Amino acid sequence: MEIHAVLSRLFTGAQAVGAQGVFQFIFSADSAIWAEVGNELALESGTHPAADVTIELDEADFAAILEGGQDVEELFANGRLKITGQVGLATLLPQMIGIAMRGAEPPSQTRTKDERFPAPEREADRVSRDQPILEAVERCPREQLSIVRFREEYLPVGKPLIITGALNDWPLFNMSREESAACFGELQGITRHGDYVSKTFSAERDFRSGSMADFISSMDDEAPESSVGARPAYMGNNAVPAQLMELIRFPDYFEESLYIKPRIWIGPKGTLTPLHRDDSDNFFAQVWGRKSFILAAPHHREALGTWSTSPDGGLEGCSFNPDAPDYEAFPAAREVTFYRVVVEAGEILFIPDGWFHQVESVSTSLSVNFWANCGRGWSV
Template sequence: MKIIVDNVLQHLESSLSAEFDYRNVHEALDFLFRKSLNDSHTENTKVALSSVEAVLEKVWESFHTGSWADVPDGMRKLYSHASLLKTKLLLKTANDERMLKKTIKAIDMGLLMGNAFRNELTIAASLLCKALQQTFVEVPVKLCDNSKSNNNSYAFHRIGDHVPILHQPSLETFLRDYLKSKKPIKITGNMEHWPAINKWKDLNYLIKLAGARLVPVEIGSSYADADWSQKLITLEEFINIHVVQEGEKSTYLAQHQLFNQIPELKDDIRVPEYCYLADVDGEEPDINAWLGPKGTVSPTHYDPKNNFLAQVVGSKYIILYDPKWSEYLYPYDDKFLKNTAQVDPVKPDFCQFPNFSHVKAMHCILNEGEMLFIPSGWWHRVESLSVSFSVSFWWM
């Protein structure tokens, strides 16, 4: 473990020696950060740590003043830089298991909230997780009973057409019959070579590989609800408290770029070859993770990009609507929710949304090893029928 920690410290030192100037961002914070950096080269580790934590706290306060989109890039860069320094100082303080986990949290805060030194922070987190793996003790993880279906969703089977299914369609067939014509299709047989198909069923694998990593989760049945919120939690806590057993409130790791944060997990998946039929040559798809217990719901919405939803663990029930029905789905007027429907197709209120009665839907159950192509602009509601781990690939 000590060898790995020493390697991390050496790795960080070169990054911390880079030139910087944050005076145009915040002169007082620039001064305080320089002081903590200078103190880090002395025996004043505790003083330096106190100073850099003060910087992080002040920057954090600025993040929560006004809109996130309006946060200056320089402020986010300072947060990354200060997180890098905090990592070094924590490792100089101690290198036991508790301190390693605390350090990994500091790194992830820099990755999730900052916008710089991503490669340095990612490598440091990966190395420290490897050190933790040396002390990992496997504990039996038993999933809660998730075999029972959701009656509300299954009642919907009486309405709408089933999404067509193809087994390993050629690129030419997919391009001609589905991509160009913007029609949904469920594809089978294209995930058999994914290591994730077997590895991710073992929750101990995820905990051992990345249990100490900090991830954002959504709390509440729908992001459109007033009581919906978000928080940061370790992957191990999330799995043990919200996935293995059903918590009081639905909690979902949703639409998170987990594979950028934890590259080791990206080694377990493969980008569908169909994504490379993109209009924009050379552009890699946006890859997001969706992990949660039975019953998590993404309300009816549309995305501006094409989407391949790949089901790795468990199953999901998906309802889709052609963009031509947009008006009858009653999108929210709010600019942040204009791509989300007010009407719930599982329990529609026809008094409030009378035109919804004219809408025709498509639907399918997406099982392990299957992918669903959702064309851009198509409305879709997604519900987990069991503990579920999915990967989405967004592309133009």
């Protein structure tokens, strides 16, 4: 593998996702390369005295990542990939690698970091517009929700649902908090700190890496005192490591091959993910604790001031805050019906593609979510 050529493609990917700064890869004591990414791309051998982010891993592991034989998040979780400096920049690494593997051409115009774009209409928006307003989000016991019923009543029209008694066959759910914490061993995760709420989807959030077990042991039910705008630290959106996969179960409603690798969310009371929406169906499983959700239907995209992280559509956040509504700036939001639900331990919330949701921990919480990359066509 010709490292310089590979990293040149990788940092072209960095330009494409709007990542700027000095990235440094250290493969061994005598093998290091850094790149300064901005409007231009400079690539040099050796170490940099003031790199923004340093990524340390074995060259063989790096080659395996690019060949599709290793997962960057799995290497990180097991301590075989280390990150120092601005961890937020390193969180863009999977996107950068994906672009490098596809052989993308350099962007015609370098994107500005954390640039926002108009959110395009989706098929989910059009389907949602034709549906009657829900009176409430239903709760249904798992044993009464067959695959056929789910696919006929809920999936085609994008109807949210809470499935009760959904985790009874999960080993992780049937463990005490202390027992489950012991299963995390030496696994690593990325935590969010400070005012991460107002910096939704931004690489400039205060990200840090650390032990999952240590983070769990540090939590309690009361949010610690923090600076203005800050929330308690949140170990959110980490890939479920291989060691934990045997402790969870994929929901029955899609083939397992259609699920994206599940994600794990761990935090004390008070953690918050502001109003946003995904581009996949989402099964959100509550393992311990409770989480409150605010939901809104997809066709309210314009009323909620929705914006995207990509000109072609991507992660979508909202400028409207349902907990502090500014109806002068967003007058159409008065017509939006918000559904407030609490998901209890052992339940799964089905969030259909395109549904807006805001999530807050009511207590110390561990959750696992499953995005389904089913590529389904909408039908009514």
